[in-house]
Amino acid sequence: MLTGKQKRYLRSQAHHLNPIFQVGKGGVNDHLIRHIEEALEVRELIKVSVLNNCLEDSDEVAAQLSGQSGAELVQRIGKTVVLYKQSKENKKIELP
Incomplete structure (x- = not known):
């Protein structure tokens, strides 16, 4: 579970990111979840x-x-969702 301070930090890091997945008419399916887990x-x-x-x-x-x-929901604004999950092998983000 993320604290408020950690969520604020992650929101600031996500501000400049572009969405890499889109959820359309098909909705959430296993194929999409697998790709999100890999990303x-x-x-x-x-x-x-x-x-x-x-x-x-x-x-x-x-x-x-x-x-x-299995990711943490950092933020949802309008139709944009920000997700965070600590990587096991490629740890890049240091949470405060």
Whole structure:
């Protein structure tokens, strides 16, 4: 579980990132979760955008992504979700 200070730090680090995944009409599926887990292992911090044609609410998508991938939900603003998961082999981010 992340503290408020850690979340603020991660939000500042994620500000300049571009979303690398999009959740569309297909919603959250196993294929997407597997790719997100792989990206989190390499990058630790990613952004995911929820497209307008997604049938689910962005809050539901954020909860599903964080729950199924084992990542921490850092932030959800509008249709953008920021996820963090500490890497086992490629640790880059030092949390305060």
